[in-house]
Amino acid sequence: MMEQEINQILARLKPSGIRKFFDIANEMEDVISLSIGEPDFQTPWHIRQAAIDAIEKGRTFYSPNAGLLALRQGISDYLKKRFALDYDPKHEIVVTVGASEALDMAIRALLNPGDEVLIVQPSFVCYEPMVEMAYATPVILNTQKENSFKLRLEELEAKFTSKTKMLVLPFPSNPSGAIMTREDLEPIVEFLKDKDILIVTDEIYAELTYNAMGHSSIAQFPQMKDKVIYINGFSKAYAMTGWRIGYACAPRRLLEPILKMHQFAIMCAPTLSQFAAIEALANGDKDIEHMRSEYDLRRRYLVERLNSMGLDCFEPEGAFYVFPDIRSSGLSSEAFCEKLLIDKHVAVVPGNAFGECGEGFIRISYSYSIKHITEALDRMEAFLKSL
Amino acid sequence: MEPLLHLLNQNARYSLKELSVMTGRSEETVASQIKDYEDKGIIRGYQALIDWEKVEPSPVFALIELKVSPKKDMGFQDIANRVMQLEEVQSVYLMAGDYDLAVFVKGDTMQDVAMFVARRLSTLDSVLSTATHFVLNRYKQDGVIIDDSKEVDPRDQMVL
Numbered sequence: 001m002m003e004q005e006i007n008q009i010l011a012r013l014k015p016s017g018i019r020k021f022f023d024i025a026n027e028m029e030d031v032i033s034l035s036i037g038e039p040d041f042q043t044p045w046h047i048r049q050a051a052i053d054a055i056e057k058g059r060t061f062y063s064p065n066a067g068l069l070a071l072r073q074g075i076s077d078y079l080k081k082r083f084a085l086d087y088d089p090k091h092e093i094v095v096t097v098g099a100s101e102a103l104d105m106a107i108r109a110l111l112n113p114g115d116e117v118l119i120v121q122p123s124f125v126c127y128e129p130m131v132e133m134a135y136a137t138p139v140i141l142n143t144q145k146e147n148s149f150k151l152r153l154e155e156l157e158a159k160f161t162s163k164t165k166m167l168v169l170p171f172p173s174n175p176s177g178a179i180m181t182r183e184d185l186e187p188i189v190e191f192l193k194d195k196d197i198l199i200v201t202d203e204i205y206a207e208l209t210y211n212a213m214g215h216s217s218i219a220q221f222p223q224m225k226d227k228v229i230y231i232n233g234f235s236k237a238y239a240m241t242g243w244r245i246g247y248a249c250a251p252r253r254l255l256e257p258i259l260k261m262h263q264f265a266i267m268c269a270p271t272l273s274q275f276a277a278i279e280a281l282a283n284g285d286k287d288i289e290h291m292r293s294e295y296d297l298r299r300r301y302l303v304e305r306l307n308s309m310g311l312d313c314f315e316p317e318g319a320f321y322v323f324p325d326i327r328s329s330g331l332s333s334e335a336f337c338e339k340l341l342i343d344k345h346v347a348v349v350p351g352n353a354f355g356e357c358g359e360g361f362i363r364i365s366y367s368y369s370i371k372h373i374t375e376a377l378d379r380m381e382a383f384l385k386s387l
Numbered sequence: 388m389e390p391l392l393h394l395l396n397q398n399a400r401y402s403l404k405e406l407s408v409m410t411g412r413s414e415e416t417v418a419s420q421i422k423d424y425e426d427k428g429i430i431r432g433y434q435a436l437i438d439w440e441k442v443e444p445s446p447v448f449a450l451i452e453l454k455v456s457p458k459k460d461m462g463f464q465d466i467a468n469r470v471m472q473l474e475e476v477q478s479v480y481l482m483a484g485d486y487d488l489a490v491f492v493k494g495d496t497m498q499d500v501a502m503f504v505a506r507r508l509s510t511l512d513s514v515l516s517t518a519t520h521f522v523l524n525r526y527k528q529d530g531v532i533i534d535d536s537k538e539v540d541p542r543d544q545m546v547l
Contacts, residue, residue: 036542293390297409304408370397370409 013129016353021337025347032376033347033368037174039239039320040367041294043276044287047238050279051272059275063268066259067095067247071274074281075247083206085219085230087249094259095269095277099204099233099246101262104130106200106229106248107166109261111136115165120151121355122323123170124202136165142357145325148314149178153187160191166198169218172205175354175363176323177299177316179209182216193223198254200229204246205319207237207288210296215318219249226251229258236319237288238280243273295320298366298373306364309381320367323351327360329387337362343386344379391420392429396530399433438533440525446493448477448522449500451508453488454515463487466513475503486518497521 025031054060066072072089079085087093096102103126111117113135119127120141131138139159143149151169171180180188192199199218206215219228233246248258280287302322306313311324326336333350340346351361366373390410394401407414424430439445458465463481470490471479477491490508494500501519509517525533 033540036540038542040540040542297390297394300411301405301409 007133009132009135013132016125021341021347021349024338024341028341028345031341031345031347032372032379034364034366034373034376035347035349036365036367037321038241038367039236039291040369041239041291043238043240043243044280044284046283047240047276047280047287051243051276054272054275059271061271063095063271063274065263065268066093067269068271068274068278071095071278071281072247074278075249078281079230079232079249083215083217083220085217085249087230088252091252092255093247093249094255094262095274096233096246096248096262097266097269098235098244099202099231100126101244101266101269102231102233102246102248102258103127103200103202105258105261105265106231106250106254107131107136108134109257110198110229110254111165114163116161116163118156118159118164118167120168120170120173122149122173122175122351122358122361123168123354124174125354127168127170131168137163139164140355140357142355143176143178144357145314145361149173149176149323150180150184151188153191156188156191160195164195164197166200167192169199169201171201171203172209172215172318174205174319175321175349175351175358176361177319177321179211179318180216180218181211181213182220185216185218185221189218189221189224192227193221197227198229199224199227200231203230203232204236206232208292208295208320209318210292210299211317229254234277234280238284239287239291240273240276240280243270243276245269245273245277295366298368298370301370302364302366302373302377305377305381309377309384311384320365322364322366323358323361324364325360326362329384331387333359333362340380340383344383346376346379346383391417392424395421395430436529436531438525440533444495446495447497447500449492449494449504450520450522451490451492451504452486452518452520453490453508454517455487456513456515457487458513466511469511470508473503473507475500475507 069089072093072095075093076087076089079087096105107130111134115136116139117131117136118139118141120143128138141151141155141159143151171178201218203217209215218224219230230249234240234243250258299316303313303315306322306324310328311326313322313324316322329336333352337348337350340348349363351358351363391406394406394409403414403417406417410417455466457463467479467488470476470488475492475494477493480489482489492500492503494503504517504519508514527533
């Protein structure tokens with residue numbers, strides 16, 4: 001056999017450490033899970049209908065590489081209306097196969113071997129492998145519960161070097177539910193505005209924030225616009241995970257290489273999903289509102305119950321996760337999750353799966369009905385008493 | 388929709404504390420809002436949702452379409468008043484369409500319901516005709532699916 005039959009970087013990457021829990025969970029009867037990272041709502045019917053109409057009319061061809069112009073126009077209008085962002089649909093937007101593809105394309109199109117990429121953790125598990133596969137070097141920015149898992153300037157300053165090429169900014173955060181308000185972003189912007197750096201901001205949970213101010217984006221700062229690759233998608237806001245439809249927006253000089261990469265790798269995002277996405281943008285505001293208020297009820301309920309059973313839980317202001325501190329149990333994240341699964345058949349995700357600074361925490365998803373959440377929490381409460 | 392009504396409509400047995408946590412309002416506020424809804428007649432009552440098929444002996448339900456001639460000045464109110472007084476009657480709706488009143492009736496047996504219609508409903512002054520439809524099975528009631536098969540989460544992807 002060839003000594004290096006497969007890519008050596010890929011060979012070295014660790015498979016997700018949580019796999020083993022799910023192998024155990026799959027063997028069990030009566031497992032109740034709070035682990036899934038996607039909405040429990042079905043895609044609203046009018047959006048599904050738009051895709052059915054497209055099938056009936058036979059509109060099943062490739063779209064332009066960047067996506068249907070009507071969709072890019074819709075995205076441009078939506079970003080302006082919703083977040084006061086200004087992107088030209090003709091030259092500054094590409095429609096991708098989910099926000100994940102947008103991330104991968106941005107990372108691969110813009111990095112050179114040896115570049116350092118700052119990644120805020122705890123966060124989505126795919127950033128690090130994507131950066132490594134682009135022959136660049138991930139540098140981790142840790143966040144802590146004491147700072148509500150927000151990125152602090154001191155951490156950024158400490159890790160910033162002459163090789164730093166890119167910052168990946170993942171707010172609202174999976175797994176912690178942390179957000180960055182305008183005030184939180186200001187010192188970061190002040191520090192970065194004169195630096196030669198690109199900022200990939202993954203705002204897939206932008207529609208799911210629960211404070212009165214709503215979501216703030218680093219792309220809203222005029223002095224940053226030129227450095228930012230803005231990434232969002234339809235999965236979380238419109239409950240459209242399986243449609244695989246997202247987008248990247250950036251100034252033309254950055255979007256062009258991303259589009260080139262996308263053209264080589266993907267050709268175009270699925271056309272039927274693009275038609276559905278056009279409908280989502282045109283008539284989906286009330287769906288978002290409905291889902292957000294439902295998530296908000298669950299969020300309040302979960303935080304209160306977790307705190308009252310002795311798991312200290314900072315108030316998450318975004319996404320659909322809570323990230324309680326389990327250190328009072330005396331167990332590590334993985335030991336806690338494994339024991340909870342074996343003893344009470346409840347599946348949650350250990351915090352260290354999202355980076356070392358997630359150790360001591362667990363991620364609980366509230367993309368479940370209140371009834372389901374209540375049952376799982378009753379079992380968790382009994383579990384804690386048994387420790 | 389007002390979240391408090393939405394929650395109570397889902398489950399009237401939520402405690403004040405739970406309602407307070409989920410809506411982000413104090414328990415006192417929630418209590419006084421509920422009282423206010425009751426006083427205004429927005430909340431008309433709290434009932435258990437019962438799957439009667441599982442109750443022995445299980446009662447019989449029927450939908451009766453009533454065509455009536457409206458009374459001068461009173462319209463349909465007079466006949467509706469009389470129909471709704473009958474204790475076998477569960478609900479009465481005024482309808483637009485082929486008939487006027489939809490009357491849901493509960494009885495012990497089909498015979499009972501048939502006799503009730505023949506003797507008490509069709510004989511009411513101003514009832515022109517009746518058509519009786521017996522309920523065979525209920526799949527969903529008041530927004531709740533009546534089904535004992537175990538719910539399977541269609542989401543395959545476990546995590547991340």
